[in-house]
Amino acid sequence: MFKIMRFKCNKNKLHEAITNVSRAVPAKSNIAALEGIKLSLSGEQLELIGYDLAFGIRTVLNVESEDSGELVVNARLFSETIRRMSSDELTITVDEKLNVNISGGSAEYDISAMPAIEYPDFPSIGAENSLSIPQYILRNMIEHTNHAVAVTDTKPILTGELFDLEDNIFRMVAIDGFRMAIRTEHTPINEKISFVVPSRTLNEISKLLAKGDSSAEGSSEEQDPERISKTELCQIYAGEKNITFEISGYYVVSRLLSGEFHNYKSSLPTEFKTEVIVKTREFADSIERCSLLINEKNKCPVRCVFEEGSVKTDCKTVIGKVNDVVPAEVNGEPVTIGLNNRYLLDALRSCESDKIKIQMTAPNRPVKIVPVAGDSFMYLLMPIQLRN
Helix, strand or coil: CCCCEEEEEEHHHHHHHHHHHHHHCCCCCCCHHHHEEEEEEECCEEEEEEECCCEEEEEEEECECCCEEEEEEEHHHHHHHHHHCCCCEEEEEECCCCEEEEEECCEEEEEEEEEHHHCCCCCCCCCCEEEEEEHHHHHHHHHCCHHHCCCCCCCHHHHEEEEEEECCEEEEEEECCCEEEEEEEECCCCCCEEEEEEHHHHHHHHHHCCCCCHHHCCCHHHCCHHHCCHHHEEEEEECCCEEEEEECCEEEEEECECCCCCCHHHHCCCCCCEEEEEEHHHHHHHHHHHHCCCCCCCCCCEEEEEECCEEEEEEECCCCEEEEEEECEEEECCEEEEECHHHHHHHHHHCCCCEEEEEECCCCCCEEEEECCCCCEEEEECCECCCC
């Protein structure tokens, strides 16, 4: 029989923890317990877990209690109940029949719970390979590459991003068959490590990662390690099948994707015949103007003409047509090339520099976008054949 347990806690801290672990709770599951949050109380420590068998989040909250016990509560109902309580301090009591009483101020709720024995075991932390990275840098790397992840499961391995570490370089790579995004950071790790993390996992952890001070953002090699506290770091532990991200008191565990990731290094152009230096914002604005005429019913590539100190863009659909010109430094042979407006905009919006270099070999070869200095990012776009 379940032993009565009681604890007191801060409403806002509890609701924040519930909201975060609920990211791993499935809306529907064949296992009823998985639609809930597992609560494990041990004295002044309350552990909360959300888990869907492939992805899970765990955290521990400080509470006032001398009791212990485990139970599972419906995630949505528990979250809404706590959110709507009027008092900042709550008392939660669970009786022998797993009835949960939530009281605070003038409000009092009673909801039903399930026995924790029905909840699957949370995966242990795999630590075969580990690394530390400032939270805001990892968040930045995710945000500037996840647009290139494949959204179909034709090649399941491409629905994730490659973490590739070698020779003190950490690269995050996303490919969907039409484009490639690479973000690069320097790391003290010189051994070779690689694994593929599902895009869903990266999208969820980016919500937990700190944004950091945008004025201080830059390559990790420019940061003073002594000035980065442990709470500002993301600890990553990668095992053979699972990966764990430790982020400010949260442990996010996910299955890794199995299979052979595309040999991206073999796809990187090593030479070019035309190089263009252009202001990132001006070029993006021009493509946005063209994009006004393009939609799902009216698809059309943007024609880009790189020649004589400018980039000329034009687009024509049944809605209308547009012509635009952006000044640029063009070196090498003139090139006329067709590009997908959305793919190009995704890349331009992810570029972290006022100016970029665009390198091309021919109208039917990939377009390479890199910073004017350094190697922090690289975007490759496949061209689209233009009609005469």
